[in-house]
Amino acid sequence: MALHLATLHSDLVGRAHPCHPVACADRGQSMLSQIMSRAEAAFAAQTPEQASLSFFAAVEGLGASYLQTRFYRRPTMRLTSASHWAAGGFITRVAPDTWPGSSAFDYVCLECNPLLTAIRESRTRYRFSDFAPRHDQGFKAYWDAMSEANIYDALCATSYGPDGSIASLHLGFPEQDLAPEESFAIQMAGLVLTERLISLSTPPPATPPKLSARERDCLALAADGKTNWEISVILSIAEATVRFHIDNARRKLGAVNRAHAVACLLNQRLI
Incomplete structure:
Protein backbone atom coordinates (compact mmCIF):
# COMPACT_ATOMS: atom_id res chain seq x y z
CA MET A 1 0.00 0.00 0.00
CA ALA A 2 1.35 3.40 -0.92
CA LEU A 3 1.96 5.61 2.09
CA HIS A 4 1.64 9.39 1.84
CA LEU A 5 1.86 12.54 3.97
CA ALA A 6 -1.36 14.36 4.94
CA THR A 7 -3.76 13.86 7.85
CA LEU A 8 -7.33 13.23 8.88
CA HIS A 9 -9.89 15.72 7.59
CA SER A 10 -12.10 15.43 10.65
CA ASP A 11 -9.42 15.78 13.34
CA LEU A 12 -7.13 18.32 11.69
CA VAL A 13 -9.03 20.35 9.15
CA GLY A 14 -12.52 20.26 10.60
CA ARG A 15 -14.22 19.40 7.32
CA ALA A 16 -17.85 18.87 8.10
CA HIS A 17 -18.78 15.84 5.95
CA PRO A 18 -16.74 12.80 4.91
CA CYS A 19 -16.60 12.11 1.19
CA HIS A 20 -16.74 8.71 -0.44
CA PRO A 21 -13.32 6.99 -0.17
CA VAL A 22 -12.82 6.91 -3.94
CA ALA A 23 -13.86 10.54 -4.39
CA CYS A 24 -11.35 11.64 -1.73
CA ALA A 25 -8.34 10.17 -3.53
CA ASP A 26 -7.60 13.01 -5.95
CA ARG A 27 -8.01 15.66 -3.25
CA GLY A 28 -5.68 13.73 -0.94
CA GLN A 29 -3.02 13.50 -3.64
CA SER A 30 -3.31 17.22 -4.37
CA MET A 31 -2.86 18.03 -0.68
CA LEU A 32 0.08 15.64 -0.46
CA SER A 33 1.75 17.43 -3.38
CA GLN A 34 1.32 20.81 -1.67
CA ILE A 35 2.77 19.54 1.59
CA MET A 36 5.76 17.82 0.01
CA SER A 37 6.58 20.76 -2.27
CA ARG A 38 7.06 22.92 0.84
CA ALA A 39 8.79 20.31 3.03
CA GLU A 40 11.11 18.46 0.66
CA THR A 202 18.96 14.44 19.11
CA PRO A 203 20.37 10.95 18.43
CA PRO A 204 17.97 8.51 16.76
CA PRO A 205 16.40 5.84 19.01
CA ALA A 206 18.48 2.69 19.40
CA THR A 207 15.51 0.58 18.29
CA PRO A 208 13.11 2.27 15.85
CA PRO A 209 9.44 1.72 16.69
CA LYS A 210 7.84 -1.27 14.96
CA LEU A 211 4.30 -0.82 13.73
CA SER A 212 2.05 -3.72 12.84
CA ALA A 213 0.85 -4.04 9.26
CA ARG A 214 -2.63 -2.93 10.29
CA GLU A 215 -1.28 0.07 12.21
CA ARG A 216 0.69 1.11 9.13
CA ASP A 217 -2.33 0.67 6.88
CA CYS A 218 -4.61 2.72 9.12
CA LEU A 219 -2.09 5.52 9.63
CA ALA A 220 -1.24 5.56 5.92
CA LEU A 221 -4.90 6.05 5.02
CA ALA A 222 -5.21 8.71 7.70
CA ALA A 223 -2.22 10.37 6.09
CA ASP A 224 -4.09 10.40 2.78
CA GLY A 225 -6.82 12.46 4.41
CA LYS A 226 -9.28 9.67 5.15
CA THR A 227 -11.62 9.82 8.15
CA ASN A 228 -12.04 6.89 10.54
CA TRP A 229 -15.26 5.96 8.73
CA GLU A 230 -13.58 6.01 5.32
CA ILE A 231 -10.71 3.86 6.60
CA SER A 232 -13.16 1.37 8.10
CA VAL A 233 -14.90 1.05 4.70
CA ILE A 234 -11.65 0.60 2.78
CA LEU A 235 -10.22 -1.99 5.21
CA SER A 236 -13.58 -3.63 6.03
CA ILE A 237 -13.10 -3.24 9.77
CA ALA A 238 -15.05 -1.46 12.51
CA GLU A 239 -14.54 2.26 13.03
CA ALA A 240 -13.59 1.58 16.67
CA THR A 241 -10.88 -0.79 15.43
CA VAL A 242 -9.49 1.96 13.21
CA ARG A 243 -9.26 4.30 16.20
CA PHE A 244 -7.55 1.55 18.21
CA HIS A 245 -4.85 0.91 15.60
CA ILE A 246 -4.14 4.59 14.94
CA ASP A 247 -3.87 5.32 18.65
CA ASN A 248 -1.49 2.39 19.10
CA ALA A 249 0.68 3.73 16.27
CA ARG A 250 0.62 7.21 17.82
CA ARG A 251 1.80 5.86 21.19
CA LYS A 252 4.59 3.77 19.65
CA LEU A 253 5.86 6.81 17.78
CA GLY A 254 5.70 9.02 20.87
CA ALA A 255 3.40 11.45 19.06
CA VAL A 256 0.91 13.73 20.78
CA ASN A 257 -1.74 13.49 18.03
CA ARG A 258 -2.34 12.10 14.56
CA ALA A 259 -0.72 14.95 12.67
CA HIS A 260 2.38 14.55 14.83
CA ALA A 261 2.35 10.77 14.21
CA VAL A 262 2.34 11.30 10.43
CA ALA A 263 5.26 13.72 10.67
CA CYS A 264 7.18 11.27 12.91
CA LEU A 265 6.53 8.45 10.48
CA LEU A 266 7.89 10.44 7.55
CA ASN A 267 10.90 11.79 9.41
CA GLN A 268 11.89 8.32 10.66
CA ARG A 269 11.51 7.02 7.09
CA LEU A 270 8.84 4.55 8.20
CA ILE A 271 6.68 5.81 5.32
Whole structure:
Protein backbone atom coordinates (compact mmCIF):
# COMPACT_ATOMS: atom_id res chain seq x y z
CA MET A 1 0.00 0.00 0.00
CA ALA A 2 1.35 3.40 -0.92
CA LEU A 3 1.96 5.61 2.09
CA HIS A 4 1.64 9.39 1.84
CA LEU A 5 1.86 12.54 3.97
CA ALA A 6 -1.36 14.36 4.94
CA THR A 7 -3.76 13.86 7.85
CA LEU A 8 -7.33 13.23 8.88
CA HIS A 9 -9.89 15.72 7.59
CA SER A 10 -12.10 15.43 10.65
CA ASP A 11 -9.42 15.78 13.34
CA LEU A 12 -7.13 18.32 11.69
CA VAL A 13 -9.03 20.35 9.15
CA GLY A 14 -12.52 20.26 10.60
CA ARG A 15 -14.22 19.40 7.32
CA ALA A 16 -17.85 18.87 8.10
CA HIS A 17 -18.78 15.84 5.95
CA PRO A 18 -16.74 12.80 4.91
CA CYS A 19 -16.60 12.11 1.19
CA HIS A 20 -16.74 8.71 -0.44
CA PRO A 21 -13.32 6.99 -0.17
CA VAL A 22 -12.82 6.91 -3.94
CA ALA A 23 -13.86 10.54 -4.39
CA CYS A 24 -11.35 11.64 -1.73
CA ALA A 25 -8.34 10.17 -3.53
CA ASP A 26 -7.60 13.01 -5.95
CA ARG A 27 -8.01 15.66 -3.25
CA GLY A 28 -5.68 13.73 -0.94
CA GLN A 29 -3.02 13.50 -3.64
CA SER A 30 -3.31 17.22 -4.37
CA MET A 31 -2.86 18.03 -0.68
CA LEU A 32 0.08 15.64 -0.46
CA SER A 33 1.75 17.43 -3.38
CA GLN A 34 1.32 20.81 -1.67
CA ILE A 35 2.77 19.54 1.59
CA MET A 36 5.76 17.82 0.01
CA SER A 37 6.58 20.76 -2.27
CA ARG A 38 7.06 22.92 0.84
CA ALA A 39 8.79 20.31 3.03
CA GLU A 40 11.11 18.46 0.66
CA ALA A 41 14.13 20.76 0.86
CA ALA A 42 13.89 21.08 4.64
CA PHE A 43 13.62 17.30 4.97
CA ALA A 44 16.81 16.85 2.95
CA ALA A 45 18.78 19.49 4.91
CA GLN A 46 21.69 18.40 7.08
CA THR A 47 21.70 21.23 9.65
CA PRO A 48 18.91 22.97 11.59
CA GLU A 49 19.83 26.32 10.04
CA GLN A 50 19.78 24.91 6.52
CA ALA A 51 16.44 23.19 7.15
CA SER A 52 14.92 26.42 8.48
CA LEU A 53 16.12 28.60 5.61
CA SER A 54 15.17 25.99 3.00
CA PHE A 55 11.66 25.91 4.39
CA PHE A 56 11.40 29.69 4.34
CA ALA A 57 12.58 29.77 0.72
CA ALA A 58 9.82 27.31 -0.17
CA VAL A 59 7.04 29.44 1.36
CA GLU A 60 8.34 32.98 0.84
CA GLY A 61 6.58 33.13 -2.51
CA LEU A 62 3.27 32.60 -0.71
CA GLY A 63 3.76 35.86 1.16
CA ALA A 64 5.66 34.73 4.26
CA SER A 65 7.73 37.59 5.65
CA TYR A 66 8.87 36.30 9.06
CA LEU A 67 10.33 33.05 10.36
CA GLN A 68 11.57 31.91 13.73
CA THR A 69 12.68 28.38 14.58
CA ARG A 70 13.73 27.05 17.97
CA PHE A 71 14.86 23.82 19.60
CA TYR A 72 14.76 23.99 23.39
CA ARG A 73 13.67 22.20 26.55
CA ARG A 74 10.48 23.16 28.29
CA PRO A 75 11.35 25.11 31.45
CA THR A 76 11.08 23.07 34.64
CA MET A 77 10.02 26.20 36.51
CA ARG A 78 6.60 27.79 36.06
CA LEU A 79 5.97 28.51 32.39
CA THR A 80 5.83 32.27 31.89
CA SER A 81 6.69 34.59 29.02
CA ALA A 82 10.08 35.27 30.60
CA SER A 83 10.95 31.63 31.45
CA HIS A 84 9.87 30.48 27.99
CA TRP A 85 12.12 33.10 26.40
CA ALA A 86 15.02 32.25 28.71
CA ALA A 87 14.91 28.62 27.54
CA GLY A 88 16.74 29.85 24.43
CA GLY A 89 17.47 27.43 21.61
CA PHE A 90 16.92 29.92 18.80
CA ILE A 91 18.00 28.51 15.45
CA THR A 92 17.04 31.02 12.78
CA ARG A 93 15.08 34.25 12.62
CA VAL A 94 14.08 36.05 9.45
CA ALA A 95 12.71 39.45 10.50
CA PRO A 96 13.16 43.19 9.99
CA ASP A 97 16.54 44.32 11.30
CA THR A 98 14.87 46.73 13.72
CA TRP A 99 12.64 44.06 15.32
CA PRO A 100 14.99 42.09 17.65
CA GLY A 101 15.71 44.10 20.78
CA SER A 102 12.99 46.68 20.14
CA SER A 103 10.49 47.57 22.87
CA ALA A 104 7.76 45.81 20.85
CA PHE A 105 9.95 42.69 20.60
CA ASP A 106 10.61 42.70 24.35
CA TYR A 107 6.90 43.13 25.06
CA VAL A 108 5.71 40.07 23.11
CA CYS A 109 8.66 37.90 24.18
CA LEU A 110 9.04 38.82 27.85
CA GLU A 111 5.69 40.23 28.96
CA CYS A 112 2.78 39.11 26.79
CA ASN A 113 3.15 35.71 25.13
CA PRO A 114 -0.34 34.21 24.63
CA LEU A 115 1.15 31.15 22.92
CA LEU A 116 2.13 29.60 26.25
CA THR A 117 -1.30 27.97 26.30
CA ALA A 118 -0.40 26.08 23.13
CA ILE A 119 2.70 24.66 24.87
CA ARG A 120 0.75 23.70 27.98
CA GLU A 121 -1.81 21.88 25.82
CA SER A 122 0.85 20.27 23.58
CA ARG A 123 -0.68 21.81 20.46
CA THR A 124 1.09 20.90 17.24
CA ARG A 125 -0.38 23.44 14.81
CA TYR A 126 -2.14 26.72 15.42
CA ARG A 127 -2.16 30.43 14.58
CA PHE A 128 -1.15 33.36 16.75
CA SER A 129 -4.75 34.58 16.47
CA ASP A 130 -6.07 31.32 17.97
CA PHE A 131 -4.73 32.51 21.33
CA ALA A 132 -4.80 36.27 20.76
CA PRO A 133 -8.05 37.03 18.87
CA ARG A 134 -7.62 40.16 16.81
CA HIS A 135 -11.09 41.44 17.74
CA ASP A 136 -10.26 41.22 21.46
CA GLN A 137 -9.22 44.66 22.71
CA GLY A 138 -7.21 42.95 25.44
CA PHE A 139 -4.69 41.99 22.76
CA LYS A 140 -4.54 45.35 20.97
CA ALA A 141 -1.09 46.13 22.37
CA TYR A 142 0.09 42.66 21.34
CA TRP A 143 -0.99 43.13 17.73
CA ASP A 144 0.34 46.68 17.65
CA ALA A 145 3.71 45.24 18.66
CA MET A 146 3.47 42.46 16.07
CA SER A 147 2.78 45.01 13.35
CA GLU A 148 6.31 46.35 13.88
CA ALA A 149 7.56 43.00 12.60
CA ASN A 150 5.10 43.24 9.69
CA ILE A 151 3.07 40.33 11.10
CA TYR A 152 -0.70 40.33 10.63
CA ASP A 153 -0.90 36.69 11.76
CA ALA A 154 1.41 33.69 11.93
CA LEU A 155 1.13 29.96 11.33
CA CYS A 156 2.84 27.73 13.88
CA ALA A 157 4.01 24.13 13.99
CA THR A 158 5.44 22.48 17.10
CA SER A 159 6.93 19.03 17.70
CA TYR A 160 7.56 17.48 21.11
CA GLY A 161 10.58 15.24 21.57
CA PRO A 162 12.10 13.26 24.43
CA ASP A 163 12.91 14.75 27.84
CA GLY A 164 10.76 17.83 27.33
CA SER A 165 12.46 18.93 24.12
CA ILE A 166 10.42 21.16 21.80
CA ALA A 167 11.01 22.27 18.22
CA SER A 168 8.89 25.14 16.96
CA LEU A 169 8.23 27.16 13.83
CA HIS A 170 6.59 30.60 13.70
CA LEU A 171 5.85 31.74 10.16
CA GLY A 172 4.51 35.29 9.88
CA PHE A 173 2.43 36.86 7.11
CA PRO A 174 1.74 40.57 6.58
CA GLU A 175 -1.75 39.91 5.21
CA GLN A 176 -4.58 37.46 5.76
CA ASP A 177 -5.04 36.04 2.29
CA LEU A 178 -4.22 32.32 2.53
CA ALA A 179 -6.97 29.83 1.74
CA PRO A 180 -7.71 27.34 4.56
CA GLU A 181 -6.27 24.39 2.62
CA GLU A 182 -3.11 26.36 1.83
CA SER A 183 -2.69 27.21 5.51
CA PHE A 184 -3.19 23.54 6.39
CA ALA A 185 -0.57 22.40 3.87
CA ILE A 186 1.95 24.94 5.18
CA GLN A 187 1.39 23.85 8.78
CA MET A 188 1.71 20.16 7.93
CA ALA A 189 4.91 20.91 6.02
CA GLY A 190 5.99 22.90 9.07
CA LEU A 191 5.56 19.79 11.20
CA VAL A 192 7.90 17.93 8.86
CA LEU A 193 10.39 20.76 9.44
CA THR A 194 10.07 20.68 13.24
CA GLU A 195 10.43 16.90 13.27
CA ARG A 196 13.56 17.33 11.18
CA LEU A 197 14.89 19.91 13.66
CA ILE A 198 14.44 17.38 16.46
CA SER A 199 16.12 14.57 14.53
CA LEU A 200 19.07 16.82 13.67
CA SER A 201 19.50 17.77 17.32
CA THR A 202 18.96 14.44 19.11
CA PRO A 203 20.37 10.95 18.43
CA PRO A 204 17.97 8.51 16.76
CA PRO A 205 16.40 5.84 19.01
CA ALA A 206 18.48 2.69 19.40
CA THR A 207 15.51 0.58 18.29
CA PRO A 208 13.11 2.27 15.85
CA PRO A 209 9.44 1.72 16.69
CA LYS A 210 7.84 -1.27 14.96
CA LEU A 211 4.30 -0.82 13.73
CA SER A 212 2.05 -3.72 12.84
CA ALA A 213 0.85 -4.04 9.26
CA ARG A 214 -2.63 -2.93 10.29
CA GLU A 215 -1.28 0.07 12.21
CA ARG A 216 0.69 1.11 9.13
CA ASP A 217 -2.33 0.67 6.88
CA CYS A 218 -4.61 2.72 9.12
CA LEU A 219 -2.09 5.52 9.63
CA ALA A 220 -1.24 5.56 5.92
CA LEU A 221 -4.90 6.05 5.02
CA ALA A 222 -5.21 8.71 7.70
CA ALA A 223 -2.22 10.37 6.09
CA ASP A 224 -4.09 10.40 2.78
CA GLY A 225 -6.82 12.46 4.41
CA LYS A 226 -9.28 9.67 5.15
CA THR A 227 -11.62 9.82 8.15
CA ASN A 228 -12.04 6.89 10.54
CA TRP A 229 -15.26 5.96 8.73
CA GLU A 230 -13.58 6.01 5.32
CA ILE A 231 -10.71 3.86 6.60
CA SER A 232 -13.16 1.37 8.10
CA VAL A 233 -14.90 1.05 4.70
CA ILE A 234 -11.65 0.60 2.78
CA LEU A 235 -10.22 -1.99 5.21
CA SER A 236 -13.58 -3.63 6.03
CA ILE A 237 -13.10 -3.24 9.77
CA ALA A 238 -15.05 -1.46 12.51
CA GLU A 239 -14.54 2.26 13.03
CA ALA A 240 -13.59 1.58 16.67
CA THR A 241 -10.88 -0.79 15.43
CA VAL A 242 -9.49 1.96 13.21
CA ARG A 243 -9.26 4.30 16.20
CA PHE A 244 -7.55 1.55 18.21
CA HIS A 245 -4.85 0.91 15.60
CA ILE A 246 -4.14 4.59 14.94
CA ASP A 247 -3.87 5.32 18.65
CA ASN A 248 -1.49 2.39 19.10
CA ALA A 249 0.68 3.73 16.27
CA ARG A 250 0.62 7.21 17.82
CA ARG A 251 1.80 5.86 21.19
CA LYS A 252 4.59 3.77 19.65
CA LEU A 253 5.86 6.81 17.78
CA GLY A 254 5.70 9.02 20.87
CA ALA A 255 3.40 11.45 19.06
CA VAL A 256 0.91 13.73 20.78
CA ASN A 257 -1.74 13.49 18.03
CA ARG A 258 -2.34 12.10 14.56
CA ALA A 259 -0.72 14.95 12.67
CA HIS A 260 2.38 14.55 14.83
CA ALA A 261 2.35 10.77 14.21
CA VAL A 262 2.34 11.30 10.43
CA ALA A 263 5.26 13.72 10.67
CA CYS A 264 7.18 11.27 12.91
CA LEU A 265 6.53 8.45 10.48
CA LEU A 266 7.89 10.44 7.55
CA ASN A 267 10.90 11.79 9.41
CA GLN A 268 11.89 8.32 10.66
CA ARG A 269 11.51 7.02 7.09
CA LEU A 270 8.84 4.55 8.20
CA ILE A 271 6.68 5.81 5.32
